[in-house]
Amino acid sequence: MSEEQRGDGDRDRVIAGNWKMHHGPAQGQAFVEALPEPPEGVRVLLFPPAVTLPALHASVRSSGLPIGLGIQNLHHEVSGAFTGEVSAEQAAEAGAECALVGHSERRQLFGETLDETARKVGAAYRAGLTPVLCVGETLAERSQGRLEEVLDRQLDAVFSPPTLREQSRELEVLVAYEPVWAIGTGQTATPDDADEAHRFIRARLGELLGEAHARRISILYGGSVKPANASELLAVPDVDGVLVGGASLDPRSFAAIAASE
Numbered sequence: 039m040s041e042e043q044r045g046d047g048d049r050d051r052v053i054a055g056n057w058k059m060h061h062g063p064a065q066g067q068a069f070v071e072a073l074p075e076p077p078e079g080v081r082v083l084l085f086p087p088a089v090t091l092p093a094l095h096a097s098v099r100s101s102g103l104p105i106g107l108g109i110q111n112l113h114h115e116v117s118g119a120f121t122g123e124v125s126a127e128q129a130a131e132a133g134a135e136c137a138l139v140g141h142s143e144r145r146q147l148f149g150e151t152l153d154e155t156a157r158k159v160g161a162a163y164r165a166g167l168t169p170v171l172c173v174g175e176t177l178a179e180r181s182q183g184r185l186e187e188v189l190d191r192q193l194d195a196v197f198s199p200p201t202l203r204e205q206s207r208e209l210e211v212l213v214a215y216e217p218v219w220a221i222g223t224g225q226t227a228t229p230d231d232a233d234e235a236h237r238f239i240r241a242r243l244g245e246l247l248g249e250a251h252a253r254r255i256s257i258l259y260g261g262s263v264k265p266a267n268a269s270e271l272l273a274v275p276d277v278d279g280v281l282v283g284g285a286s287l288d289p290r291s292f293a294a295i296a297a298s299e
């Protein structure tokens with residue numbers, strides 16, 4: 039659906055699972071077989087390892103489950119001598135409809151720069167993928183009172199360049215707020231923390247892309263989300279969904295999160 043066709047009240051509730059480097063093709067297929075039908079009105083996305091994507095795509099199609107698939111990372115070029123990399127076009131051909139961009143593990147462990155995140159978002163648009171831009175501060179940045187400065191920098195890198203700004207107004211983009219200190223640590227941001235950051239992100243998106251457009255962008259929260267804390271986070275007005283790492287590996291806990299009130 040183009041962004042023009044979407045109204046303000048149409049923000050999707052998105053429950054996304056980032057499998058990171060877990061679940062090869064056989065485990066991916068077993069996951070789909072064990073996953074119950076997601077509740078009406080919930081958009082479920084799974085981000086498997088790249089090698090699992092084609093098998094998962096085939097199982098999702100044969101199961102008939104309404105699940106969208108995405109790639110965890112991509113290279114900004116269409117093709118070329120970039121050993122070990124996957125392009126947005128190749129991911130789309132393998133069944134992806136979305137792409138995670140700028141996950142904190144990419145930024146921190148693989149040195150992904152702000153410039154690269156911008157190029158990757160452009161590549162996702164070029165291939166018809168929906169980018170899911172991940173932003174968030176480290177514990178040190180948070181304790182130095184730099185939350186807003188960090189989020190600003192990460193959002194500006196992608197949404198300020200004129201071409202990307204235009205494309206981001208026309209094409210679908212999702213944003214995931216993932217405080218780095220809450221990822222894989224068991225430490226979750228409180229609903230108040232999430233509220234503060236999500237409001238800030240929405241306001242900044244409003245300045246960059248226009249308020250009407252910013253109101254239509256789904257902003258997900260990520261960081262140690264589990265069945266026990268998903269409801270309170272999803273109750274925060276600007277939290278439109280969750281991006282789940284560890285708890286998305288088990289079909290029962292992922293389904294329980296998807297079924298959260």
Ligand code: PEP
Binds near residue numbers: 222262
């Ligand atoms: C993630 O990897 O995006 C994530 C939020 O991980 P976890 O849920 O394990 O903290």
